[in-house]
Structures are given as C-alpha cells and as structure tokens.
Amino acid sequence: MKLDVNALGTFYRMAREGAGLAAGRLTHMTDVETRVGVTKLNFMRGHELRHDFEDSGEKVGVRVELTGAIEGYSVIVFDRANALRIVETLVEESDAEEFDEMNRSAVTEVGQIMNNGFIDGWADVLETVIDVSTPEFIKGESAEPFIGDIETASGDELALLFQSQIEAVGTEVGFSHYLFPKRDSMADLLDQLRASNGIEYDKLDGFDRMAERGAEEIAKTATTLTGIETSVDIRRLNFVSLESIPQQVPNEKLVGVAFEFEGTPSGFLLFLFDEQSADEIIDAMVPAGTPVGDDDTDGYDEMGRSAITELGNIMASGFLDGWANVLDTTIDHSTPEFIHDIGAAAVDPVVIRLGESQEFAFVFDTVITADGREFDCEVYAIPDEDDLERALNDLDVERIEETPTTADFQQVNNT
Numbered sequence: 048m049k050l051d052v053n054a055l056g057t058f059y060r061m062a063r064e065g066a067g068l069a070a071g072r073l074t075h076m077t078d079v080e081t082r083v084g085v086t087k088l089n090f091m092r093g094h095e096l097r098h099d100f101e102d103s104g105e106k107v108g109v110r111v112e113l114t115g116a117i118e119g120y121s122v123i124v125f126d127r128a129n130a131l132r133i134v135e136t137l138v139e140e141s142d143a144e145e146f147d148e149m150n151r152s153a154v155t156e157v158g159q160i161m162n163n164g165f166i167d168g169w170a171d172v173l174e175t176v177i178d179v180s181t182p183e184f185i186k187g188e189s190a191e192p193f194i195g196d197i198e199t200a201s202g203d204e205l206a207l208l209f210q211s212q213i214e215a216v217g218t219e220v221g222f223s224h225y226l227f228p229k230r231d232s233m234a235d236l237l238d239q240l241r242a243s244n245g246i247e248y249d250k251l252d253g254f255d256r257m258a259e260r261g262a263e264e265i266a267k268t269a270t271t272l273t274g275i276e277t278s279v280d281i282r283r284l285n286f287v288s289l290e291s292i293p294q295q296v297p298n299e300k301l302v303g304v305a306f307e308f309e310g311t312p313s314g315f316l317l318f319l320f321d322e323q324s325a326d327e328i329i330d331a332m333v334p335a336g337t338p339v340g341d342d343d344t345d346g347y348d349e350m351g352r353s354a355i356t357e358l359g360n361i362m363a364s365g366f367l368d369g370w371a372n373v374l375d376t377t378i379d380h381s382t383p384e385f386i387h388d389i390g391a392a393a394v395d396p397v398v399i400r401l402g403e404s405q406e407f408a409f410v411f412d413t414v415i416t417a418d419g420r421e422f423d424c425e426v427y428a429i430p431d432e433d434d435l436e437r438a439l440n441d442l443d444v445e446r447i448e449e450t451p452t453t454a455d456f457q458q459v460n461n462t
Contacts, residue, residue, distance in 0.1 A: 049245035052432050054237050055088060055286050056407055057172065058209070062086045062226075065168030066211040069224070072164045073213060076157060077136045086211045086291065090255060091283035093201050096208070099223075100124075100190035107146065108185040108193050109158020113166065116175035118232035120197055121165060123158040125222045127186075130154050146186065155184045165211070165224060173236075199227050207233055246439045253444040254435075255284050257373050258411050258428065264365035265426065266415055272358055273331035277415050285410045289398050292410065292427070293391030297321070301393045302347070303386040304359025308367055310378035312434035315397045316366065317427040318359045319386075324423050329354045347387060356383040366428070374438050397429065405432050 063086050070081040100106065107130040110122045125133070134150045137157070146154070159182040170177045185192050194200040200208070209226035228236075237245075259281050266279040287295075302325035306316045320328065325347075332354040347355070360383045371378040386393050401408060408429045415424040430438075 049237060049241060049247055051241050051245035051436070052405075052407055054240035054245070057240050058088055058236075059086070059286065059288060059407065061169045061172040062088065062165075062209045062211055063168075064172050065165035066213060066224070068168045069161045069164030069211075070213045072160050073157070076160060077133065079136065081213055083211065083213055086287075087209070088286040089208050089210055089283045090251060090286070091206065091208065093206070095281075095283055096194070096200055096206075097190040100193060101188075105186060105188050106193070107154055109155055109162065110183045110185055110193065111159070111162050112180040113177055114180075115177045116173055117169065117177050117226075117228055117236070119199070119226065119228040120194075121162045121179075122185075122193060122225045122227070123161045123222055124193065124225065125154070129222060133157050151184050155182050158182055158184075161213075161222070161224070165226070194225075194227065197227050199230060206230075244436075244440075246436050249444060250439040250442050251284075253442055254439055255281070257370060257442075258284070260373075261366040261369040261428075262411075262415070262426065264369050265362045265424075268362050268365045269358065269415060269424075272361065273328055275327070275331055280414050280416065281411060283412050285412055286407060287410055288407055289402050289405070292398055292408070292429075293394055296390050296394055296425075298390040300389055301386070302355060303393055304356050304363075305384045305386055305397060306359075306363050306380045308363075308378050308380040310371065311374065311376045312370075312378075312430040312438045314428070314430035314434065315401065316363055316380065316429070317386075317394065317397060318362060319393060319425045319427070320355070321423060325351075325355055328358060332358065347385075352385045356385050359383050366426075374442060376438070394427065397427075401429065401431075407432065409435060 063083070066083045066086050070083050073079070074081045105127040106124050107127055108122055108124040110120055113119050113121055130146075131144075131150075134153050137153045162182065163179065166177050166179055187193065190200075199206040207228065209224070209228075211224045213222060213224075234248075259279075262279040262281050266277045269275070269277045296319070300322050301319050302322055303317055303319040308314055308316055329347075329351045333350055363380050363383070367378045367380055409432070411426060411428045415426065
C-alpha cells in the first residue's frame with residue numbers, strides 16, 4: 048500500500064466535509080449552534096488509541112459498520128455527561144440521570160445522524176456510495192467495548208484513522224468521531240487517488256518508530272541536563288492542514304525553542320513548554336543562588352533564556368542525529384530561536400514559512416513528562432513533504448532498530 052500527499056489531502060478534505068455536515072445536523076436536531084473543531088488523519092498504534100479512551104470516566108458511543116467505497120467502522124464517542132446533556136435537549140420528560148431505553152434511543156438517534164453526516168460528506172468528496180449498518184449503542188470506561196473487536200484498532204501496527212471534534216457554541220457539549228477503515232479498502236482508495244509514486248506504508252511505519260527513538264533520546268538528554276527524571280510519549284503521527292496546527296496549540300503563554308533543519312529531510316522542529324515547566328527547567332539548570340528575574344522584554348532574563356535554548360539545542364541534536372543515522376544522511380539545524388508568546392502566535396511563524404510551499408504537514412504529537420516535577424514538553428517535528436517522501440523511499444526499515452542514536456553533550460553543573 049502506497050500513499051502520497053495528494054491522496055491524504057483528499058482524505059483530509061473528506062473528513063472536513065463530513066464534520067461540517069455532521070455539525071449542521073446536530074444544530075438542526077438540538078437547536079444549539081455548533082462548530083467544527085480540529086480534524087486530523089492519525090497514524091497511531093492500538094495502545095496509543097486506547098489511551099484516548101481511558102483518560103477519563105465512562106463514555107457513550109454509537110457505532111456503525113461501513114461497506115461499499117469505504118469498508119470499516121465509524122464511531123461517535125461522547126463523554127457520559129455530554130451524552131446526558133444531549134438527552135436533556137431532546138427528551139423533555141427525561142431526568143437525564145441514567146441510560147434507560149428512552150435515553151439510549153435518543154443518543155442512538157443523534158449518533159446515527161452524526162455518523163450519516165460524516166459518511167455523506169465522504170461520499171460527496173469521493174463521488175461514490177457508502178452503505179451504513181444499523182447503529183449500535185455502546186457505553187464503557189475503556190476502549191474495549193468500542194473498538195476491541197476492530198482489527199485495525201487492536202494490533203500494534205500503525206493504523207490510519209480519522210478523528211474529528213465538534214463543539215457546541217456556548218455549552219460544554221461535544222464529541223469525538225473516529226473512522227477505522229479496513230486496510231484493504233484504504234489501499235484501494237489510495238491507489239485511485241495517488242498522483243505521485245508515493246510512500247510505501249511500511250516506510251511510514253518505520254518513520255514513526257524512528258521518531259520514537261529520537262524522542263527517547265530527548266528524554267534521556269533532558270534527564271541528564273536537568274536532573275529531572277523524564278519519560279516520553281509519542282501519541283500519534285498526524286497528517287493535518289498547516290492552518291489547523293495553531294488550533295492544536297494550548298491557548299496560554301508558552302515558552303519554546305524553534306529550529307529550522309536542512310538535509311534529507313528538511314523542515315522545522317519546535318519544543319514548547321508551559322511557563323511553569325519552563326520555570327522548573329531554569330531552576331534545575333541554573334546554579335543555585337543565581338538571579339533569574341524578569342527583564343523588560345519577555346519575562347525571562349538572559350540566564351533563563353539561555354537555559355531553555357541550551358536544553359532545546361541539545362534535544363534537537365539528539366532527535367535529528369537519530370534521524371540522520373537511520374536515514375544514512377546529514378541533517379543540520381539552525382541556531383535556536385527563543386519563543387515566548389501566547390498559543391497560536393508561538394507557531395505562526397513556522398506555519399507561514401511552510402505555507403509558502405505546501406498545504407499539509409506530518410506532525411509528531413509528542414509529550415515529554417517529568418516524574419515527580421512539572422515538566423511537560425510538546426514536540427512538533429514538521430518535515431518538508433517532498434523531502435520526506437524522498438527520505439522514506441530510501442529508508443531501510445531494518446536499520447531503525449540496529450542504528451544507535453549519538454548525541455554528545457556536556458552535562459550542566461546545576462549545583
């Protein structure tokens with residue numbers, strides 16, 4: 048199975064069109080204004096997907112099976128409280144406390160209409176027919192009731208799935224949508240839509256594993272430099288439109304380091320911390336007793352900015368050296384650029400520069416978390432799409448596990 052940006056771009060537009068139709072139908076049913084949130088094409092493994100379902104309490108869902116141009120499963124998932132708010136809107140005599148037969152029927156009806164909205168949108172973009180089974184009501188506190196019997200969501204292979212969010216304006220009602228296409232069905236569609244030679248799907252799987260190794264190197268480097276034990280979590284590889292990247296960044300004051308890297312592939316690398324995490328890093332790296340008070344520009348003096356940029360610089364070297372070793376190529380990165388801004392403004396410069404040459408990007412959604420201390424870091428690795436295709440076509444997947452990462456650095460004396 049091969050994929051290219053043209054085919055994935057069509058899938059992305061298909062997902063956005065479906066989300067728009069689903070949002071409109073939810074508004075019509077509930078008389079509540081809705082908007083489409085973030086839409087993503089995710090490449091992720093079964094254990095990563097389960098993390099999405101197990102991060103909070105009971106969930107309620109409606110699942111249908113698809114046949115025709117797309118084969119697989121479409122699943123609407125609500126948090127329990129959001130599902131009950133939907134019931135309150137639709138069933139006047141309901142006390143909206145439990146999912147009795149009437150309330151289950153109301154949620155199932157909403158879920159069916161939402162699923163149909165998504166699927167009609169996909170069919171419109173593909174100019175084809177997709178058939179839908181009778182809806183199935185599901186509830187549970189883990190992923191098992193929702194996706195346990197779906198092959199593409201159960202294994203540890205990299206699976207392609209679609210995820211969309213729709214929010215009700217002015218309320219807390221919202222839900223997530225997942226499409227789990229069967230591998231053979233997706234391969235047939237990719238063959239029809241592919242405009243270039245494309246990338247072997249197994250190579251993209253290899254690229255994901257390569258990123259995991261680079262992220263592990265980041266965690267080891269951060270532990271050594273700060274003395275804070277850290278762990279790494281690559282949640283998924285996203286295929287998104289560039290314009291949607293700012294929507295995914297937390298709307299709060301962020302501190303970060305940005306790099307441009309050149310070679311095969313080229314692109315941009317960003318490390319973003321919330322302010323509390325940045326302060327913890329500075330406290331860990333700067334010798335005790337050294338003043339790190341605010342200055343008149345961005346709230347961090349030269350010593351504080353230096354600590355953050357030094358950590359970012361060395362983490363970038365570890366991450367990109369790992370890529371270069373596996374790809375048997377050379378990747379150089381620029382001097383670090385310190386960032387201190389609110390939410391989307393922290394990533395806008397990168398998005399604008401990439402937008403001059405491409406519309407979509409592969410983005411690794413990676414979080415590094417400290418054990419026992421507040422130290423969260425989101426890593427955005429955004430390669431140039433043409434360079435990425437060339438690099439992956441030359442990738443020897445067997446080299447990924449065999450090739451060591453090599454990041455040499457001096458440990459900071461923070462005593």
